Amino acid sequence: MHLDVRNVSKRFGSKAAVERMSFTLDGSGFVGIIGRSGAGKSTFLRMLNRLTDATEGEILADGKDILKLRGAEKRAWQSQCAMVFQQFNLVPRMDVASNVLHGLLGRRPMMATLFNLWSEDDIARALAILDRLGIAEQAPKRAEALSGGQQQRVAIARALMQDPEIILADEPIASLDPMNAQIVMDTLKRINVEDGRMVIANLHTLDTARRYCDRVIGMRDGRVVFDGTPEQLTRGAARDIYGADASFSESATSTDLGALQPDDQYAAALLGD
Ligand SMILES: Nc1ncnc2c1ncn2[C@@H]1O[C@H](COP(=O)(O)OP(=O)(O)OP(=O)(O)O)[C@@H](O)[C@H]1O
Numbered sequence: 075m076h077l078d079v080r081n082v083s084k085r086f087g088s089k090a091a092v093e094r095m096s097f098t099l100d101g102s103g104f105v106g107i108i109g110r111s112g113a114g115k116s117t118f119l120r121m122l123n124r125l126t127d128a129t130e131g132e133i134l135a136d137g138k139d140i141l142k143l144r145g146a147e148k149r150a151w152q153s154q155c156a157m158v159f160q161q162f163n164l165v166p167r168m169d170v171a172s173n174v175l176h177g178l179l180g181r182r183p184m185m186a187t188l189f190n191l192w193s194e195d196d197i198a199r200a201l202a203i204l205d206r207l208g209i210a211e212q213a214p215k216r217a218e219a220l221s222g223g224q225q226q227r228v229a230i231a232r233a234l235m236q237d238p239e240i241i242l243a244d245e246p247i248a249s250l251d252p253m254n255a256q257i258v259m260d261t262l263k264r265i266n267v268e269d270g271r272m273v274i275a276n277l278h279t280l281d282t283a284r285r286y287c288d289r290v291i292g293m294r295d296g297r298v299v300f301d302g303t304p305e306q307l308t309r310g311a312a313r314d315i316y317g318a319d320a321s322f323s324e325s326a327t328s329t330d331l332g333a334l335q336p337d338d339q340y341a342a343a344l345l346g347d
């Protein structure tokens with residue numbers, strides 16, 4: 075997939091949340107968007123996923139402006155770029171497997187959804203994805219009974235159910251402890267590397283961006299102020315992005331796993347690497 079973001083802006087009244095953002099992405103990288111609170115990171119992801127309309131600009135996906143899509147074409151684009159959120163956005167009282175199957179909602183007829191009639195193939199696929207992410211045993215439990223890290227893996231499984239080309243993750247680890255943050259980031263990285271799906275993740279912290287991304291886009295006040303590799307993300311570049319918060323952003327992110335216990339074997343295996 076080739077993404078060409080051209081002069082994309084989003085204004086709320088007189089306030090510009092995103093101001094003439096431009097960059098291109100090729101292939102299937104792991105892209106981090108960083109910047110302090112209010113920089114415009116979520117607004118950009120929401121425009122890319124068409125959850126909100128841009129005020130101006132174009133986003134060409136393989137040459138086609140996805141900001142102009144309507145109806146069925148727009149929904150098809152939205153299932154090509156599945157979203158993962160900071161607060162997981164699961165249905166808490168519903169079982170894990172059904173939460174994952176809800177990833178298909180955009181793709182199936184309304185009546186089937188109303189009566190919760192999932193095909194055997196769909197169910198088998200949902201269980202296979204859960205198994206891949208190490209949470210197959212959790213399938214019958216209510217989502218709310220799982221740990222935060224496990225819930226975020228369920229949300230990733232739900233995204234995978236759409237078989238997306240791109241996974242958009244808005245602060246996927248901001249609500250997790252350091253251990254679960256690492257497990258979730260490792261999981262996104264696995265999907266990126268093994269499946270060749272592009273990942274675009276809004277990240278609060280520098281060390282996570284440095285560790286997982288092969289491309290980092292830094293935003294400040296709605297504008298792109300950095301676009302490069304993690305190696306190019308020097309302290310000076312970080313100061314441009316975060317301003318006086320640069321040192322804070324470095325130190326707020328130590329990944330001391332301490333005495334935390336992994337939730338399951340998958341988690342333990344990832345941490346054991
Ligand atoms: N619906 C809205 N109405 C008005 N202003 C908004 C709206 N959504 C976002 N903004 C403003 O746009 C700017 C960018 O917000 P955005 O949520 O994209 O930032 P962010 O980089 O994701 O921040 P955070 O790290 O806190 O999530 C902020 O100043 C915010 O107050």
Ligand SMILES: [Mg+2]
Pocket residue numbers: 115116117244245276
């Ligand atoms: Mg945000």
